[in-house]
Each structure stands twice: as structure tokens, then as C-alpha cells.
Amino acid sequence: MALFSRKKTAAPAKAADTEEKKVARAENAPQTGSGARTAHVLKNPRITEKATAHSAEGIYTFDVADEATKRQILQAVAAVYGVHPKYVRIAQVPQKIRKSMRTGKRGIKKGGKKAYVYLKKGDTITIL
Secondary structure (H helix, E strand, O other), X not given: OOOOOOOOXXXXXXXXXXXXXXXXXXXXXXXXXXXXXXXXXXXXXXXXXXXXXXXXXXXXXXXXXXXXXXXXXHHHHHHHHOOOOOEXXXXXXXXXXXXXXXXXXXXXXXXXXXXXXXXXXXXXXXXX
């Protein structure tokens, strides 16, 4: 029964240790800001002739995650590029069946989702 009748004298010292541990954890904690939550949203910029022509007008095109919403895309662009867009438009890219010229085999070109990000006049994003 000696286990249950032990005196606890180190309780005040433990409180000081836990405060130090909390401070240490806060310093080493991973990024939890909007950048961490939205890192998976923007896959890559979509670089095509049409997208390059639109970028002169302040419209930038990105491939985005299939489950991404307009609000998440707005937050991701603000976190990654430091620019606050006016609004976002989303378009679904359908998958396409293509035939290999070399082997003649059929394959599927994966579809996805793309987002047109409209910026305010004077704002730009440097992609390349």
C-alpha cells in the first residue's frame, strides 16, 4: 500500500517546467497561419499562351486542388504572393482520351480544376 500513501513534494517545481515547455513548443511549432492551411490549394501556375495574354490584363491562371473553394484560393494567393485579389473564377478541366503517337495505345489525360485570379489595377504577380 505504499504506492498510494506517497507524499508529493515536487508539484510546484512541475508548474515552472510546464511553462518552459509551452514556450519551447511555441517556438518550434510548425507554421499554423493561413500559409500552412492553404499550401495544398495552389498546385502550380498554368502557363499557356492564353494565360500569358491574360496576365497583361491582371488575370492569372492557376491549377488548383479539386476540393479547393474560391475562398481558399483567395487566401492562398494572398499568403503565397502577398497580393489580395478582387475575385476568383473557377473552371473544371475535363479529362480527355488521347492516343499515343508512338505506341498507338489509348490513355487518359487527367482533368482537374483551374482558377482565374483577378487582381486590382497596379497589382502584379511574378511567376517566372
